[in-house]
Amino acid sequence: MSNEIKVSSKLDNFKLALAQVNPAVGDVDGNLRKARAARTEAATRGADPIAFTELYLTGYPIEDLVLKPALQAVAREAREAFVHSNTISPITGCGGQDELVFDGAPFVFNYDGSLRQSVAASASSHAGICDGGHWRSEPAPLAEIAQREATNYLTCVTGLRDYVEKNGFSGVMLGLSGGIDSALGVAMAVDALGAKRVHGIMAYTFTSNESLNDAAATAEARMVHYDIMPIHPAVEGLINSLAALPDGGDSGTAEENLRSRACGTVLMGLSNKFGPMVITTGSKSEVSVGYATLYGDMNGSFNPINELYKTLARYRNSERPKGCLEPRARVIPENALTKAPTAELKHNQRDQDMFPPYDTLNDIFNWLVELEMPAPGIVAKGYAPEIVKKVERMLYLAEYKRRQAAPGVKITSHHQQISREALV
Secondary structure, rough: OOOOOOOOHHHHHHHEEEOOOOOOOOHHHHHHHHHHHHHHHHHHHOOOOOOOOOOOOOOOOOOHHHOOHHHHHHHHHHHHHOOOOOOOOOOOOOOOEEEOOOOOOOOEEEOOOOOEEEEEOOEEEHHHHHEOEEEOOOOOOOOOOOOOHHHHHHHHHHHHHHHHOOOOOEEEEEEEEOOOOHHHHHHHHHHHHHHEEEEEEEOOOOOHHHHHHHHHHHHHHHHOOOEEOOOHHHHHHHHHHHHOOOOOOOOOOHHHHHHHHHHHHHHHHHHHHOOOHHHHHHOOHHHHHHOOOOOOOOOEOOOOOOOOOOOOOHHHHHOOOOOOOOOOOOOOHHHHHHHHOOOOOOOOOOOHHHOOOOOHHHHHHHHHOOOOOHHHHHHHHOHHHHHHHHHHHHHHHHHHHHHHOOOOOOOOOOOOOOOOHHHO
């Protein structure tokens, strides 16, 4: 018995357009314009019907906006307008909404399970189905789908680009420390928006000449505008105010955090004054253990690298993924990749004074969070019990910071919302 699907002899040729269009939640008019453009293009290519993604006209995910009568009415009107008009305008491609980025990349299988068509995530799609009475897809070139590091990087680039565009910001601003995370943040921002829409700020206190040179090299490599802002007077004023209280104690963590918060305040002030959105650049390695200062280097509206490990910077230096606006591959200064990471909130500070080397830290996080392995199982893989216990505790204790952190693109199967009850 044949598995082929018989169709009416009156329909021997049928072409379906799969519209891969990027809507914005609540922007019904804008989504309608894109839908009309997609339908016009599909018609010129001989398509019969056109299929859009779920809740396309309202944007997705719509959440509780779906309950609002005003939006329901606008969506109904837009649907009717779409059915009865044929306006032509430029078509746009693939997209993200807040923390979510949708894959796109539609594909078509025949009844026998063979893959006949696949479309790149950034392209519009048309799936032809024909052949004398049996529904079978026409063969077409299969698009190359990005894998592993390229997928993760491009997903974050798309998420950042759409967050900035859909919220109406002119560009982004970020702190330049000369370290690997801020260098990766600059690379991603330029890939998403172009160099002219990225502004780097070097607001420093204990920053070494090496870090200042690396920060300048990072900005110059990407041809972004940057400014150097010494903030000693602001920091000293805050520290003096703190020391004026009875039993102020010796200089320590509180004073170090004031330095970070002074930097964060400067960035937010510049954002208010000139308009670009501040992005934070804490990698997954740092976000996981809470190695960041609330209201300091955590200040910002979006973190494009919050689920990326530092190692992805080496990948970006070796390859330029398709879809990036920066034309070059090697864009991060070598010294930023090889020097010991440091927050530089005091003299001679190194991250590894606080916790294990990042390679070890990342491995333990992968077992703990992504693979949900209990601590004894990780120890059995050769990691020191005291190190595993320390990392696990840091992960749990940092939840209160993660809950207040800027949103960022979700790219992993598990996200680090760890219950404090796990400490018991």
